[in-house]
Amino acid sequence: MAINLKPLGSRVVVEPIESEDVTPGGIVLPETAKEKPQKGKVLSVGPGDRDDKGNRISMDVKVGDVVLFAKYAGTEIKVDGKKLLILRESDLLAIVE
Amino acid sequence: MAINLKPLGSRVVVEPIESEDVTPGGIVLPETAKEKPQKGKVLSVGPGDRDDKGNRISMDVKVGDVVLFAKYAGTEIKVDGKKLLILRESDLLAIVE
Amino acid sequence: MAINLKPLGSRVVVEPIESEDVTPGGIVLPETAKEKPQKGKVLSVGPGDRDDKGNRISMDVKVGDVVLFAKYAGTEIKVDGKKLLILRESDLLAIVE
Amino acid sequence: MAINLKPLGSRVVVEPIESEDVTPGGIVLPETAKEKPQKGKVLSVGPGDRDDKGNRISMDVKVGDVVLFAKYAGTEIKVDGKKLLILRESDLLAIVE
Amino acid sequence: MAINLKPLGSRVVVEPIESEDVTPGGIVLPETAKEKPQKGKVLSVGPGDRDDKGNRISMDVKVGDVVLFAKYAGTEIKVDGKKLLILRESDLLAIVE
Amino acid sequence: MAINLKPLGSRVVVEPIESEDVTPGGIVLPETAKEKPQKGKVLSVGPGDRDDKGNRISMDVKVGDVVLFAKYAGTEIKVDGKKLLILRESDLLAIVE
Amino acid sequence: MAINLKPLGSRVVVEPIESEDVTPGGIVLPETAKEKPQKGKVLSVGPGDRDDKGNRISMDVKVGDVVLFAKYAGTEIKVDGKKLLILRESDLLAIVE
Numbered sequence: 071m072a073i074n075l076k077p078l079g080s081r082v083v084v085e086p087i088e089s090e091d092v093t094p095g096g097i098v099l100p101e102t103a104k105e106k107p108q109k110g111k112v113l114s115v116g117p118g119d120r121d122d123k124g125n126r127i128s129m130d131v132k133v134g135d136v137v138l139f140a141k142y143a144g145t146e147i148k149v150d151g152k153k154l155l156i157l158r159e160s161d162l163l164a165i166v167e
Numbered sequence: 168m169a170i171n172l173k174p175l176g177s178r179v180v181v182e183p184i185e186s187e188d189v190t191p192g193g194i195v196l197p198e199t200a201k202e203k204p205q206k207g208k209v210l211s212v213g214p215g216d217r218d219d220k221g222n223r224i225s226m227d228v229k230v231g232d233v234v235l236f237a238k239y240a241g242t243e244i245k246v247d248g249k250k251l252l253i254l255r256e257s258d259l260l261a262i263v264e
Numbered sequence: 265m266a267i268n269l270k271p272l273g274s275r276v277v278v279e280p281i282e283s284e285d286v287t288p289g290g291i292v293l294p295e296t297a298k299e300k301p302q303k304g305k306v307l308s309v310g311p312g313d314r315d316d317k318g319n320r321i322s323m324d325v326k327v328g329d330v331v332l333f334a335k336y337a338g339t340e341i342k343v344d345g346k347k348l349l350i351l352r353e354s355d356l357l358a359i360v361e
Numbered sequence: 362m363a364i365n366l367k368p369l370g371s372r373v374v375v376e377p378i379e380s381e382d383v384t385p386g387g388i389v390l391p392e393t394a395k396e397k398p399q400k401g402k403v404l405s406v407g408p409g410d411r412d413d414k415g416n417r418i419s420m421d422v423k424v425g426d427v428v429l430f431a432k433y434a435g436t437e438i439k440v441d442g443k444k445l446l447i448l449r450e451s452d453l454l455a456i457v458e
Numbered sequence: 459m460a461i462n463l464k465p466l467g468s469r470v471v472v473e474p475i476e477s478e479d480v481t482p483g484g485i486v487l488p489e490t491a492k493e494k495p496q497k498g499k500v501l502s503v504g505p506g507d508r509d510d511k512g513n514r515i516s517m518d519v520k521v522g523d524v525v526l527f528a529k530y531a532g533t534e535i536k537v538d539g540k541k542l543l544i545l546r547e548s549d550l551l552a553i554v555e
Numbered sequence: 556m557a558i559n560l561k562p563l564g565s566r567v568v569v570e571p572i573e574s575e576d577v578t579p580g581g582i583v584l585p586e587t588a589k590e591k592p593q594k595g596k597v598l599s600v601g602p603g604d605r606d607d608k609g610n611r612i613s614m615d616v617k618v619g620d621v622v623l624f625a626k627y628a629g630t631e632i633k634v635d636g637k638k639l640l641i642l643r644e645s646d647l648l649a650i651v652e
Numbered sequence: 653m654a655i656n657l658k659p660l661g662s663r664v665v666v667e668p669i670e671s672e673d674v675t676p677g678g679i680v681l682p683e684t685a686k687e688k689p690q691k692g693k694v695l696s697v698g699p700g701d702r703d704d705k706g707n708r709i710s711m712d713v714k715v716g717d718v719v720l721f722a723k724y725a726g727t728e729i730k731v732d733g734k735k736l737l738i739l740r741e742s743d744l745l746a747i748v749e
Contacts (some may be wrong), residue, residue, distance in 0.1 A: 074260045074263060074740055075235070075263060075264070076261055076262040077260065077261045078227055078228070078234075078256070078259050078260060078261055078262065079227070079257065081260060081261065082679060086723070098236060099264070106682055108194045108729060114261075116261075117227070118171060120224060121704060121705070122218060122704055123218075124222070124225070125706070127702060127706055130661070130699070130707070131171075131660070137660075138738070140727045140731055145237045145260055147205060147235055147260075155245065156235070156260045156261055157183055160661065161658070162660050162727075163659065163660060163663060163738040164657045164659045164660055164663065164665065164696075164698075164738055165657070165660065166656060166657060166658075166659040166660055167241055167656045167657070167658055171361045172332070172355065172356045172358040172359070172360060172361070173359040173360075173361055175324055175325070175351060175353070175357060175358055175359065175360055176305050176324075176354065178357060180358065211358075213358075214324070217321060218313075219315060219316060219317075221315060221321055221322070240359055242334045244302060244332055244357075253332070253358055254359040257305065268421070268457060268458045269455045269456070269457060269458070270455055270456040270457075270458055271454065271455045272421055272428075272450070272453050272454060273421075273451065274457055274458065275454060275455065277455065308362070308455075310455075311421070316412060316413055317412075318412060318416070318418055318419075335422040336433055339431045339454055341399060341454075347408060350429070350455055365554060365555045366526070366550045366553070366554060366555070367460070367552055367553040367554075367555055368517055369519070369525075369547070369549065369550050369552055369553065370518070371552060372551060374552065384500065401520065403554075407552075408518070411515060413509060413510060414509075415509060415513070415515055416490045436528045436551055438496060438526060438551075447526070447551045447552055462651060462652045463623070463649045463650070463651060463652070464649055464650040464652055465649045466615055466644070466647050466648065466650065467615070467645070467650060469590075469649065471649065496614070502649075504616070505648075506649065508612060510606060510607060511606075511613055512606060512610075512613070533625045533648055535623055535648070537592060543650055544623070544648040549571055555572075559747075559749045560720070560746040560747070560748060560749070561746055561747040561749055562710055562745065562746045563713070563741070563745060563747065564742065566733060566745060567745065568746065577661050588658075590732070594739055596702060599746075601746075605709060607733060608703075609703060609704060609707075609709055609710075630722045630745055632720055632745070641720070641745040641746055
């Protein structure tokens, strides 16, 4: 999928990675029983916020990173029927390596 | 349409781009069933906020950019019967390219 | 009308410009059915706020500008029976040219 | 009246100027029907707040100025049975000249 | 009374000065009908807050000053059965001279 | 009791000093009738917060100081069955000398 | 357990240390009767926040430290069925030595 979103400031576009739909006992859960995902893949990275002198502050995440973020953080958008999130880098908690 | 609004500070004037009115099944939705638009075209760009020294911080968006923004962000105004939004650049999430 | 108000800091005195009282169908609306005005003329401009060094930050609007501002922004005062608004420049959204 | 209050920081002591008690039709309004005054005379001016270097930021109002301020701003005190207000200069909207 | 409290930062210890208990008509008011005092005597003064460089910002009030402060400001403590207040200097409104 | 807690930043570890359990009339109060203590002994002091340049801001209290603090300030922890408080130095009101 | 989380900014990954499940009287408490843990072991440490100049502010805790933190601080995540916490260093209260 070609991503054509250029996030502004320190924002990143993240594609949520859904957890598996099957519980240990093999029961498929309907959508409402699942928590909103907390893990996602970085699809696009903004240029960074500007510091007091107007210089860009470099970003710590890069395209392809798998990141953790708090539930409900960011803004949900739909691109080609897919749910994506736009988050500020400061809302990202950790990179999964 | 000639836009004669000069936004102040880091504000931009955005013309919302409505999503299509027809659902996949072909049913035309009445206005109240549609979400407020999250996409828009930049019609006018302010000079930028001033930093601590009084210098302008340059803007990252330009006239003609298609931008995403959170629902309910900004102030709605009517110009010639058209609904426009005045938003701070920091309320813009991403540029659609 | 001679305006004898000297706004403090980055404030401006604005005279609201009422929208027309007649709807497209020709019905005159009573006052309560009208929205508070969002457009106004700048009557007086303050000297600007001071930066960290105590220097004035110059103002971007000038007397005579027609400006847009969010509904309910600022403080309403009455001068000679006329309703005026005192707003901070940061509450002004755009200059109408 | 000798005012013996030395306001601290950027505060000023203001004596509210009541509007006239008589409506256009000549009816004397009881106290509760009147709005709290928004106009007052500056009786005393503080030395100004300190900036980051510890220097005083000079005040823009002086003793004797008639000023406008938002309803309910500041702290009401009673001196010799008289109601006075102590306000921060930033709560003052404009000087009436 | 020897005060043995050394306030920290920009705090001061204030002993509230109660208003008289007798109304103009000579009626003694029970405690609950009286407002909390707004006037007090400075018993002890802290060393001042530190600025960004770690230097102390000098205090504007000194021991013995009679000061005004907003109702409910500060923290009430009891020392030897006496009610005292610890307030930040920024909560003091004015010095009564 | 050996305290083995190293507070972070500008925090201090304080051991609350309970007021006497006996009222003037000699009645022993049950625990719920007593206010939470406002006085305590400093057991451990953090290295201080960092200023904008990354240098430590030195602390004003030291181990052994008896300090006053607002009710409910800080975080209560239990060490060896003892209730201790971890507070920021800015939550301390005064040193009792 | 190999931890493969790289916290961002001044965040740390902490593995909560549960208190013992047995009360003094020897009764095993069911999970809901236990408080959320306030003690944990640092598994991973972020690079630190950036100061105004873009330089990293060094961290005060290191991998292996046992730390105290306020109940409910941070974000709970599950890694391999284990509950971990991602906290900002500023949410850590003290290091247990």
